[in-house]
Amino acid sequence: MTEVEELRARKPEAWRLKPAFDARILLLSFLAFCGLALSAHRLELGRLFSDVGSFLLASAGLKDGSSIGDGMSGLVTGMFPIVVDERTPIEYVDDLEVRLVRPFAHLEQVATAETVLDPDTLEIVTRETAKTFLVEPWGYLGLVLLKMLETVEIAIWATLFAIAASLPLSILCARNYSPHILVYAAGRTFVSFLRSVPELISALFLVLAFGFGAIPGIVALAIHSTGFLAKFFAEDIESADVRPQEAIAVTGAGRLAVLRLAVIPQVLPSFTGLSLYILDRNVRMATVIGLVGAGGIGQELKGRFDMFQYDRVGTLLLVIFLTVLLLDFLAARIRRVLI
Numbered sequence: 001m002t003e004v005e006e007l008r009a010r011k012p013e014a015w016r017l018k019p020a021f022d023a024r025i026l027l028l029s030f031l032a033f034c035g036l037a038l039s040a041h042r043l044e045l046g047r048l049f050s051d052v053g054s055f056l057l058a059s060a061g062l063k064d065g066s067s068i069g070d071g072m073s074g075l076v077t078g079m080f081p082i083v084v085d086e087r088t089p090i091e092y093v094d095d096l097e098v099r100l101v102r103p104f105a106h107l108e109q110v111a112t113a114e115t116v117l118d119p120d121t122l123e124i125v126t127r128e129t130a131k132t133f134l135v136e137p138w139g140y141l142g143l144v145l146l147k148m149l150e151t152v153e154i155a156i157w158a159t160l161f162a163i164a165a166s167l168p169l170s171i172l173c174a175r176n177y178s179p180h181i182l183v184y185a186a187g188r189t190f191v192s193f194l195r196s197v198p199e200l201i202s203a204l205f206l207v208l209a210f211g212f213g214a215i216p217g218i219v220a221l222a223i224h225s226t227g228f229l230a231k232f233f234a235e236d237i238e239s240a241d242v243r244p245q246e247a248i249a250v251t252g253a254g255r256l257a258v259l260r261l262a263v264i265p266q267v268l269p270s271f272t273g274l275s276l277y278i279l280d281r282n283v284r285m286a287t288v289i290g291l292v293g294a295g296g297i298g299q300e301l302k303g304r305f306d307m308f309q310y311d312r313v314g315t316l317l318l319v320i321f322l323t324v325l326l327l328d329f330l331a332a333r334i335r336r337v338l339i
Contacts, residue, residue, distance in 0.1 A: 078310030086139025158221030170233030195227030217294035
């Protein structure tokens with residue numbers, strides 16, 4: 001019997017479709033559902049859906065009001081119109097002559113009602129008084145733009161420091177280029193520690209060490225960004241194509257030469273994309289860490305919010321949004337040029 005006849009005579013094996021769900025998958029799904037149900041009850045997610053439903057009904061006119069709408073209406077209403085000018089009573093201005101020289105700056109008298117104690121009758125009376133203000137039409141917007149520039153500078157310096165620290169760390173954390181398994185384990189542990197510390201927490205401690213300003217913000221963002229970049233860079237080095245590395249290694253090149261000539265050209269586009277992403281993230285996080293005094297526009301945002309000056313909060317949020325939008329556009333252009 002020939003080989004073809006033998007294959008034809010062989011009884012075909014029974015073909016069976018593997019089920020999509022087996023008993024183990026169903027058991028794990030049930031346990032996950034129970035865990036999520038307990039978590040939802042503990043976190044009061046039912047109230048979330050109830051409040052959102054009430055807000056949607058109130059927005060559609062099917063209900064008188066909702067807790068979300070009542071809580072946000074005052075805030076949103078107070079944000080508009082936004083404030084771009086600066087009005088300062090002249091008694092609080094030390095350099096009046098200098099500030100009057102600025103474009104469009106002028107003095108303005110405003111009649112205001114003032115409640116005072118009458119020394120003769122010892123009664124509270126309300127009387128009109130004229131107050132003189134220094135008006136700078138674009139004064140507050142200029143202050144906000146300077147704060148936003150400081151925020152962007154904090155993010156840029158933090159990203160540069162993180163890249164500089166991540167490049168050598170990534171080599172030590174890459175399994176195929178780390179000099180020893182203990183160095184690899186220590187490097188991975190150190191990088192995980194850097195990544196596990198939130199920027200806001202580290203900024204709190206760094207403000208105590210360096211004081212208020214941009215320096216604690218730069219250091220806090222650099223520490224956290226180094227943890228992320230070193231991990232991602234190391235994974236890119238480990239997953240690089242081995243064929244160019246082997247081709248250069250057979251010529252007698254050392255490990256560093258192989259890394260420079262065969263690995264870096266492969267991973268450079270990924271390194272660039274990750275660095276731009278971290279820069280974009282650091283701009284947004286620099287706004288957040290400013291809330292604890294680590295410099296930037298976040299410090300101004302917290303101060304105005306605490307004083308219920310929602311019109312100035314609206315100006316700050318608009319500038320933050322436009323800045324992030326502009327940086328996204330620039331990052332996309334840079335990525336197209338470099339990658």
